[in-house]
Amino acid sequence: MTILVTGGAGFIGSNFVLDWLAANDEALVNVDKLTYAGNPENLASLQGDPRHLFVQADIGDFARLSALLHDHAIRAVVNFAAESHVDRSIHGPEDFIQTNIVGSFRLLEAVRGYWHELPQDAKLAFRFLHVSTDEVYGSLEKTDPPFTERNQYQPNSPYSASKAASDHLVRAYHHTYGLPVLTTNCSNNYGPYHFPEKLIPLCIQNALAGKPLPIYGDGRQIRDWLYVKDHCSAIRTVLAKGKVGEIYNIGGWNEKANLDVVHTLCRILDELQPRPDGLSYAKQITFVTDRPGHDRRYAIDAGKLQRELGWQPAETFETGIRKTVGWYLEHQDWVQNVLSGDYQSWLEKNYAGRG
Ligand code: NAD
Ligand code: DAU
Numbered sequence: 001m002t003i004l005v006t007g008g009a010g011f012i013g014s015n016f017v018l019d020w021l022a023a024n025d026e027a028l029v030n031v032d033k034l035t036y037a038g039n040p041e042n043l044a045s046l047q048g049d050p051r052h053l054f055v056q057a058d059i060g061d062f063a064r065l066s067a068l069l070h071d072h073a074i075r076a077v078v079n080f081a082a083e084s085h086v087d088r089s090i091h092g093p094e095d096f097i098q099t100n101i102v103g104s105f106r107l108l109e110a111v112r113g114y115w116h117e118l119p120q121d122a123k124l125a126f127r128f129l130h131v132s133t134d135e136v137y138g139s140l141e142k143t144d145p146p147f148t149e150r151n152q153y154q155p156n157s158p159y160s161a162s163k164a165a166s167d168h169l170v171r172a173y174h175h176t177y178g179l180p181v182l183t184t185n186c187s188n189n190y191g192p193y194h195f196p197e198k199l200i201p202l203c204i205q206n207a208l209a210g211k212p213l214p215i216y217g218d219g220r221q222i223r224d225w226l227y228v229k230d231h232c233s234a235i236r237t238v239l240a241k242g243k244v245g246e247i248y249n250i251g252g253w254n255e256k257a258n259l260d261v262v263h264t265l266c267r268i269l270d271e272l273q274p275r276p277d278g279l280s281y282a283k284q285i286t287f288v289t290d291r292p293g294h295d296r297r298y299a300i301d302a303g304k305l306q307r308e309l310g311w312q313p314a315e316t317f318e319t320g321i322r323k324t325v326g327w328y329l330e331h332q333d334w335v336q337n338v339l340s341g342d343y344q345s346w347l348e349k350n351y352a353g354r355g
Contacts, residue, residue, distance in 0.1 A: 002027040004074045006059050006107065007081030009034060011194050012131070012228055014042035016080065017052065019232045027051040029072050031065070033058045033099075036342055037084065041334060042193045060103040065110035076127040076239060077111055079104065082166075085197055086135075086159045087350050090292055093158035100162035101169075104130075108173050115179060129182045129239050130170040134224070134249070135160035136185060139295035146224070146299035149185070149247040156293050174245045182242040184235060186250035187300040191228035191320065192327045196335060197346065200321075203262050204328045205335055207269050207281040214351060217290030219259030222297040226252040227320030230313035234302075237311045248309070251300025254317040259285075261321075268325045288354040 003020075007013040008030035017030055027050075032038045034056050046052040053072075057064045059081045068074070081103065083089065083096045108128070115126050137147040138154030153168075155161040173179040194201040203213045234250040242248060256264075266281035275281060305311045315323070328335065 001075050002029060002072045003076045003078060004029045004031060004068060004072065005078045005080065006031045007038070007079070008032055009038035009040055009042060009054070010080060010084070011037070012189055012231060013080035014039070014193050015191065015228045016078070016232045016235060017043060018045070019229060020236070021046065021049065021051055023236070025051065027053070027072075029053045029055060029068055029074065031055050031057050031059065031068065032081065035083070036340075036346075037195050039193070039338060041337060058103065059099065059107040062106045062110050065107055066113060069110060069114040074114070075122070075125060076129065077107075078129045078131065078235065078239065079107060080131045081107075082163065083159070086157050087197070087291060088346070089157055089159035089162070091349060093162070096158050096162040100159075101165045104166035105169055108169055108179070112173060112177055112179055116177075124180075127180050127182060127239060127244070128170070128173075129184065129235065129242075130166065131235065132167050132183055132185045133160065133163050134185050134187045134251070134298045134300050135295065136164040136167055137298075140297040140299055142297065144297075146251070146301040147185075147249060148301045149249055149304055156295055180244040182238050182244065183247045184238055184250050185247060185300075186231050186234070187224035187226050187252070187298060189226055189228045189231050191324050192331070193334075194228070194324075196338060197343070199258060200261065200265065200324065201328065201335075203265050204269070204325060205339075207266065207284060208273070208332075211284065212286035213262055213266075213281070213284045214286055214288045214354065215259060215262060216288060216294060219262070219287065220257050221294060222255050222257050222299065223261075224251050224299045225254045225256060225261070225317055225320075226250065226313060227315040227323070230315055230320075233314070234305060234311050237309050238305070241309045243308075248305045249300050249302050250305060251302045252313040252315070252317070253302070255297075255299050256317065264321055265325060268322055272325060273329055288351070
């Protein structure tokens with residue numbers, strides 16, 4: 001038996017691949033285009049492991065994906081591949097439309113063709129798990145209850161709109177063609193291999209480099225944080241036990257304002273690697289112009305997943321964030337390799353003129 005994972009060289013995908021192969025012996029084909037966000041170094045520990053086949057390809061390459069599905073007799077697909085950074089989607093939505101919508105559509109077409117020809121028992125057992133985000137539900141007011149699977153879709157950024165479109169396609173392929181799909185909508189992840197363009201790794205890295213910690217607007221926007229390995233265990237649970245056609249929200253009940261998250265990072269860094277001058281890293285916090293269309297609050301109600309499939313996160317925010325800071329301190333080589341020339345030009349584009 002073999003599963004096919006897309007986007008398995010990115011942040012969550014590579015954590016999933018590593019955890020999958022640590023937890024069981026089922027082989028895995030890992031399809032990743034290796035955009036700026038894909039990093040084969042995340043998978044270095046799998047070198048020579050016959051259970052892991054890495055293939056550099058675009059999910060939009062119908063012929064390539066069809067061949068891989070047939071050649072490896074794939075029994076399940078987990079689709080992580082996406083353009084994932086909201087700020088980049090604001091500066092240039094084109095890649096988001098191409099990968100998240102057109103790419104997902106072509107992948108679904110390849111899967112549909114393959115699945116259609118499977119013998120009946122394999123057809124029944126097959127799964128297509130689509131990894132999506134809580135951002136498709138839009139923004140909550142302070143007193144609104146957390147998002148459930150029944151919330152209306154109200155995406156507000158080109159990123160979330162493109163993810164919403166892919167969710168709708170996945171739903172339609174189940175409703176129209178009977179493809180056995182599962183969709184997960186998860187809150188903000190953090191942990192090892194998180195690309196340092198996102199708030200948590202960016203602030204850890206900027207703190208250590210003596211640079212400003214940029215807080216958009218007033219910093220009171222709320223995100224609901226989940227340690228990446230808990231997201232991976234939730235996906236494994238949904239893949240194994242989820243009911244076909246259903247949506248599962250994934251989250252760890254950890255709502256935090258951005259400013260509080262950054263203060264927590266500073267506190268842990270002050271303890272683990274104090275600044276040479278003995279002052280707190282919090283001194284580096286700098287308020288900058290807000291993100292256009294910035295969603296104020298996300299919060300996930302993961303009750304369905306807990307009740308129906310028995311999943312629980314293993315980490316609290318306090319334990320997970322401490323592990324994460326520790327990981328970045330121990331993996332400065334990884335960070336330095338990621339900070340390529342391309343990434344430096346992104347930093348200039350996103351932060352220049354923000355004040
Ligand atoms: P990421 O940007 O770190 O990684 C994305 C990966 O997909 C990269 O390895 C990249 O090379 C690959 N990729 C991009 N376009 C591709 C294409 N056309 N064909 C093949 N591969 C391609 O993203 P992430 O943070 O790991 O997110 C993974 C998935 O989880 C995404 O679908 C995202 O929407 C979703 N998600 C992310 C979070 C989060 O907090 N990061 C939360 C909920 C859901
Ligand atoms: O909610 C799930 C989503 O979480 C995923 O679908 C996305 O792929 C993922 O990137 C993440 O989106 P966010 O926009 O919430 O993540 P980001 O790390 O970019 O920002 C987190 C919060 O911090 C957000 O309110 C914006 C703010 N921020 C971000 C950056 C990069 C800052 O204040 N300063 C910054 O420099």
